[in-house]
Structure formats: C-alpha cells, structure tokens
Amino acid sequence: MSLRNCRNVKVLKVAPVGQQERPDEFYEITLEYPDWDEWRPGQFVMVRPVAWPLDLVWGRPFSIYTADETSLTVFIQKSGRGTARIAALRPGDEVAVWGPLGNSFAMEPDAPTLLLAGGIGIAPFRGYVERHPHPGNVRLFLAHRVPLECYPYDIIAADVCADCMLEKTSTDLQAIIDAMGGLIREYAEKGGLVLACGPTPFMRTVQRFAKEYGARAQVSLENRMGCGVGACLGCVTKDSAGHHVQVCTRGPVFWADKVEF
Amino acid sequence: MSLRNCRNVKVLKVAPVGQQERPDEFYEITLEYPDWDEWRPGQFVMVRPVAWPLDLVWGRPFSIYTADETSLTVFIQKSGRGTARIAALRPGDEVAVWGPLGNSFAMEPDAPTLLLAGGIGIAPFRGYVERHPHPGNVRLFLAHRVPLECYPYDIIAADVCADCMLEKTSTDLQAIIDAMGGLIREYAEKGGLVLACGPTPFMRTVQRFAKEYGARAQVSLENRMGCGVGACLGCVTKDSAGHHVQVCTRGPVFWADKVEF
C-alpha cells in the first residue's frame, strides 16, 4: 500500500456506456486497484497503456470515477487519439497508472452542496456522491449536449437530488446559464458549497456567478498535462496573485476566487 | 483487376503455426485478395496495417505464400516490432497491401529443380510448388533452427520430395553446408535449376557452391526496404558489373552469378 505510486495494472473490464445513442464514444474502464492507501473525489490519475508506441509520449489524465479495494474505474469520452486507444483496450491489457494525483473537492457533510457538471465533467461526481456521508445534502445539475444515457446520471440521481438540461441550441445554452446563475445564487444565499467540473467556458460561467453572488465555489480545471506530477510546468494556471501554479498538483480543484484561467 | 495495386484489405484469418514448439512466433495471415490479375512465386507484397501509428513509417515486405481468387496469405515469423504488430492483427482489421512486387523464381517445368530454403525462407516455396506443373521434378531442402512444426514443411512435402536438416550446433551447420554442396553439385551436373531463399549467409553459401559447380542458381535477397516500388533506393545490391540495383524491383530473385551481396 502506498500514498501514491506508479503501477502497471491490468484492465479488468471495458464497459461501453450509452452506445445506442453514441456508438463507440463513452466507456467505463475498470482497472486493477493500484494499491493506494486512499483517494479522494476530485483527484485524478494519469493513464498510459504499457504497449503504447512512442508516437504519443504522454499519459492521459482522468478523474477517479469510483474505486473499491480491488478496482479503480475511470469514465472516458473518446475525443482524440489517446482516448480512442484507451477505449480500445481489452481486459488483460496492461496500463501504467500513476496517482492518486492532485487535490480534491471540498467536502462539508452538513453543507448544502451543489455539483455542477458540464458533460464528461460529471466523472468525478460519481465518487463524490458515493463518498458523501449525507447525500441528502447534495444536489447535481448536469448540462449536457449528448443524450443523458451516455452519462452516469441515473446512478448519481439514485442517491442525490438531480436535474439536467440538454443543450441543443443557443437558446438552450442561455437557459442553462440562467439556471446555473439561479442555482449558484441559491447556494450562495444558503452558505452552501458549489463544486464544478466541465469544459473551460462552463467553468468561467461558474466563476463569474460565484463572484457575482459571493458563492463558495470550486472549479476543476482541465489543462493539457505532460507529467501529472508537477514537474513539467506545462499545465499551469494563474493563482489570484497572477503567479503560475501547476493544475496537476495545486489543482485540479481551485476555489473560484483564487484562480485565473 | 489490375496488374499491380495498393489496396486496403481486411484480415480474414490469423492462423498460428507450430505454437506448441514456439509460442507466438509463426503465423499464417490471410487477407482479402487485392484483386490482382496474377502473381508469380517469388514475388512479394508490402504490408502496412491501416491503423499503424506513425512510429513505424515503412510497410514490411513478405513473400507471397499462397493465394486464390478470394484470398492472399503470407507466412510470417515474428522478429521485431513490425512483425509483432502484424502477428497481433485480428480478423476484420484493415491492412494496406501493395503488390505483387518484384520478379519471380525461374520455372522450367521439365528441369530438375532444387529448392533450398533457410528457415523462414521456405515461405515463397509453398506457392512455387503449388504452381509447378510437374512437382515430380521439384525437390525441397530445408535447413532449419527451430522445430519443423513451425514451417509448412509437411504441406510442401506432400507434393514434392523433401529433406530437412536441423541446425543446433556448429557441427550441424557444417553438415548442412556439406549437404547443400552435394545437392548443388548434383543439380549442376544434371543441368537443373537451384532456387534459394533464406538468410544472407545461407545465400552466400549457395552462391559460392553455384559458382564452384557451375550451377544455374537463383537467390532471393532480403534487404531492408523503404518503399518496395523502386523509388527510395534503400534496398539496393550490386549487379555483376558493380552497379547498384534495387532488390525490390530488379529482384528479389537474382541469378547467383549476376549479383554481388
């Protein structure tokens, strides 16, 4: 057991998700557990299949989706060459995994907690909800472009109160933004926590409303990563003093008022 | 139908050969027929799986092993990264194949014909024997280091007279060389044809005996190939005048007295 490590682990299961709607795009990839002491929701891992040729030099970062004593699962959406090859892994294939990396989302069991997910940004919230001692205090809002079946929405909605909105047109987008504004305001007013994960424009919207309404909000950033361990300085963002800090070690989760991106 | 082409074809079958003896080393790979007008034994194809990443830039050359109206088969021995990946292909995978390339072995139906194969050099002789109108005039001699089960020896021996010798020690090697000398001399004396395919030292031995005994002999060379079509000039050998000629287009088969290597 170790706090953090790099291990070759075997793929245990590759489970396609929402394939009727989006064939060959979303997958749960379950790996042997890399023998960590612990992990916290919001942390991530770097994954690089052992057999990868050298044409892709970096591992790929994924949020920890869920884990138990024997397995670790990530939830991935194919979006480029690396994720395409990871989606094509088969049980028995070996992958190098290093982690758990980065910091995690705040968890205040008694605080009303709003989870704002933009699409695949829902991934870390599965583990968050599982780990939360009082799921009754947690609420999920998912803004999505691809059908709901592609996301673990139902799994999470089984435990916590959840809403979702589909974005198809720019009118939808405006409605989503308005809804987010309303929710963030509501949680600001009740002194709750707002935790967000999603694409950069989504995060900016959260940051803007958090500022406007004075919400205690955290955003999880998705910067391109070379090493995942704080060494390459390729993933930096700016802290509120304008200094470059590594998203992989000082984040990926930042208090919305302590980061510029 | 065309004389020569480059086509994406599907892998139809991957058949392991001699796996009890040498696990995961020899394979027959059967592909969709690339719609050629014809091909001749001794010719080869370049193969590059369509999904190969760019870390390996060249196709890999393989002798045509056998073919019919619907399929083309190559017989491969894993020896490096490219052959390892080709051996791991699965039915349905696509490969780019260009060919048929190069010239072919002489075929004189009525001449006593000796096929000298060094290990995997047996590959083109499967097709040669199938195509030969009078197999009774053909004899195969196989010098091998890995067990006989790994080679299509039995398939060929079903049609033509065949011997083989296993090389384990340097004494074995000498015995093989002596046997080759004896055979080449015999075929020289009866005015027959000697056709050889195998590793370079094996080819040199054939060339030496052919010269010594005045045999009409052909050798098939295995030079590293960039393009397979005569363009890169990376595969050249010297003709008897000392001029560089492409093995991929002027060979791979050369009269032993017309080539320096």
Next chain:
Amino acid sequence: MDMHVSFGGLNLKNPVMTASGTFGFGLEFAPYGDLKKLGGIVAKGLSLKPREGNPMPRIAETPCGMLNAIGIQNPGVEHFVTQILPSLPWRDVAVLANLYACDAAEFGELAGVLAAEEGVAALEVNVSCPNVKEGGVAFGQDPAQIARVTEAVKKRAGSKPVMVKLSPNVTDITVCARAAADGGADALSLINTLSGMAVDIRTRRPRIANVIAGLSGPAIKPVALRCVHQVVRSVDIPVVGIGGIASAEDALEFLLVGAQAVQVGTANFLRPDFAFNLVDQMEALLTEIGAKSLDEFRGSLQLPLA
C-alpha cells in the same frame, strides 16, 4: 474548391508535389495512382554524371521517421532527359528536376542541360553536397555559397523557374533564405533532411554505412513548420513546405504558416498511393474546416500580439 496554385513562375493544378528522392522518377508510382492528378513531381536528384551512391546499408527506421544516406544514386542528367523524361506525362503534371552538384560551375552546367527541356517545369537546387574545398561544410550551410550557386543556376536556367531547397542544419535558416533570394531564386523549398545517426548496440556499428544520414518523416514536422514560418516572414519569394507531411492536416499546417504548396517525402513510403489520396483529402479538409479558398486560408495563421 479551386486547388490551383500559381507562384514563382510555376502553375500547379493543386499544391501537392512529391519530394525528390522519395518518388523515384514518378513512373514507379504509376500503378498506384494517376500521375496527372498531382500538382507536381520533383524527380530524384540528378547529377551531371551517373552516380552509384553510397554503400549499403543506406536506410534505417527511427521513431516516427527514417534516416537515409542514398548518396544521390542516379543515372545522370543525360539519361534522364533522353530516356526518362519523354515517358513522363509532363504536359499534364509539372515535372521538376532536382539538381545536385558539388561546385557552382557544375550546377550551372546541369541547369543548362535541363533548361533546354520542354518537359522540365522548374529546377530545384539541392545544395546538400559537402564542399570539400571549403572544409566539408555543405553548400547549403553557407549563405555565400548558396547565393553563388543560385546565381550560377539562374544564369543558365533560361526561362525555367529556379527553386532553392534549404537545409535545416543551420543556425539561422532565414539568412540562407535571403542568400538564395538575393541570388535570384524564384522560390524556396524547405526543409531537406536533418542531420542524424543511428547505431546498433549489438553489432556496435552504425546502422547506416555512411554513419551520418538524413532524418525525415513525421518526427521532423515541427522543425519543418518552424523553418517555413521563419522563412515566409523573412523573404518575399514563395515558399514550398516539406517535412514530415503524413496527412491532409499536416499539409494544411504548412499552408497555414504561409507555404504556397507542399512536397510529400517519406509518406510516399507509408503507402504508394499516399500523394494521390492527399490531393482529395486536402480539398475535403479545407472545406470541412470552413476555409473559403486556398488563398483565404494560406498564411492566415493568427499570431499572438508580441
């Protein structure tokens, strides 16, 4: 989309050319596509006299690339103009000759022979020969010699456009580019191969008999793009981009930084129909990414404010 390009006295039906030494004299690829489909074919390097080239082995595969030290094996310019050029479809596809010589006078003589040939659309000058007299540094690494060779070729080239092919193995490629422009070049093509090497730890020998060889292929694309970017911004003559192009996206990257056309080298070995396919793929991709025309797209790279 109209894929026709016209620059430095060359008219090409599309911006896809094949790079010297990687496409033979073109005929080798005729079974795999219609040569007339290409924008241009740069023939393998030609010298005044036939050359046997370097000893074997001459090529090696490297990560995402390859090394070659062919040594300009070629049958000589006479053979080319009498035996090969007549069988090429030069009326329908631009055939460029690639000139290799080891002093300015020889370059001039070669240019003179080729300038007389109707079938030759333009001359590409390969300045990679090490200049023995000047201590073995290649012509292409010395701006003064680049200028001298360019002038010598230009003087004998008659009406043929002269394109000088630049080496990336220099401290500042823009200095070489300006030297070629000053020498009268109508266009520049870049890059030639990077100087590289490979060894075998088991045999303890170099993988290439010549020891040092030229690196090409996808591995060098970032270097090639950088060179084209720098050169486009430092000379007024048109630039042809070469180096590591292995997809339509790669080709468009060179146009985006300002190249007029591209040459495909090592990718011809990925599969022999690569260049033919690229013509259609580039057009489709330009449409897909919303480019209005080649002209609108070319050089439209948006740089951050410095």
Next chain:
Amino acid sequence: MDMHVSFGGLNLKNPVMTASGTFGFGLEFAPYGDLKKLGGIVAKGLSLKPREGNPMPRIAETPCGMLNAIGIQNPGVEHFVTQILPSLPWRDVAVLANLYACDAAEFGELAGVLAAEEGVAALEVNVSCPNVKEGGVAFGQDPAQIARVTEAVKKRAGSKPVMVKLSPNVTDITVCARAAADGGADALSLINTLSGMAVDIRTRRPRIANVIAGLSGPAIKPVALRCVHQVVRSVDIPVVGIGGIASAEDALEFLLVGAQAVQVGTANFLRPDFAFNLVDQMEALLTEIGAKSLDEFRGSLQLPLA
C-alpha cells in the same frame, strides 16, 4: 556490473541522470522511486530572480515527441538553495544545478551563489536565452558567447565542475563544443531541444503561445546521437548524452558513441518511474549484449574505414 562513472570531477553511482526541466527539483518523483538510486538529478533551470515563465499553452504533443516553451519558470536561486536543496538527498545522489541567465555577468553571479552550496555537485550551464543585445540569436548559437559565458561561470564556480549544455540548432555543433572547452568547461551535455513549432488548422493559431518551442523526445534521438558522435570526436572533455532516450537500448546507444553518462528528459513523462527503472534495465542490457564493463563498452562504436 559496476555502473559507477567518474568524469570531469563528477562521481556518479551510475550513468543515469534526469534532464533539467523534466524532473522538477526531484522531490516530485520521490513517490515513484528512490531518488538515491539515480546517478544524478539535474534540477530545473534556475535564474537569479524568480521567473513566471511563458504564457499558456506551453506544451504540445508531436509525433514521437513534444514541444515545450515553459520559459524557465522557477522560484529563483535563493529559494532553491534555502528551501529546496536542503530537502534533497544530495549526500547520496549528485544534484546538479542548471543555470539560466541572459548575460555573462548574471551567469557568473548565479554560479557564485551555487558554488557556495555543499549540496550542489556540479553546474550545468543552459545557454538557450536569446541574446537581445546581439540581435536575438541565442548565446548557445554563437561560439564566442559560449566561450565567454563558460569563462564567467567557471571563474565563479570554485571547485564545482562546470558542464555546458549545447544547443543542436547550429550549423556546426563541434565549433560550439570547442568554444565551451576553450572557455574551461569540465564537461558538455547535449542536446538541448530542437527549435520547432506546431499549429492548429481549425483555430488557425499556434499550439504554443510562444509560437516557437523546443522539440524533445524520441523523435530527436537520431539528431542527438549524431551531435554526441561529432562532439565526442572533436573535444577532449567528457560528454553527457541527452535527447529522446526512452529505453535502456537508447541509453546504451549514447554510451556506444562515447557519452560518459546520459540524461533522461521527456521519457520521465512516459511514466514517473522511468528513470529509476532505467538504472536496472541498462545494467541488465549491458550484460545481455555481452559488454564486459561500462568502460569496455563506452565509445566502442566501430566505424567503417573511410
């Protein structure tokens, strides 16, 4: 096999070092292996004052490699010697400082600070800063400036070995190597990154905010090997090989051409335990290929008779 190497005043328990900028200050990798297992750690580039580095994006993946334009983001040398060095296991693993400055005086000053530190095993001089006064060509591309910077560092380095890190972006790297040797360098390390670029045809923007960036990784190994080969044959001081090492075989290739030791850069991103594993893998591979000792193997490349 005895993997200990000793050269230019450095004693390393094995020839595996980690390259500057790719291994942080070492501590980042402590969860993944025993830092004391390494031959040496070259810390990330240090300047006199803290630097924020370049704007984002700073890195991009390329075929078999990557581009970076970090811009030497670092907390400054004071922070390093007071806050970081004390927590590094420098008694058990050689910690090399990597010096970055933009004029010779600043280099001297940096060297002076670091020379006073017991925990610093040697100084590696990064001459990649563009010299604004001299028209923007980097120090490392001008032999005269390399010599001047080397002298300045050497003068203030006290008993610390000084290693000069050479750029491959030059016409003739042996001239730079000799300049560093003449300037008093105890050793040379090479190569630094190749100058490269990447663009996005959809956004029509450079993939790196700085536009031009440094190419590293397996793609550049052939260039690195060629440079080491040339430099080993042209100077008498020891050489450390860097560039694209991603396996034990790669590392041995550099020793075969004559490097005393190697530095692993981009491969640390393949997996964070890469350098630790490499130590054992190199030893095993040396045995497998029948090398009698490191000394017997080093530089044993057999060249064809010219």
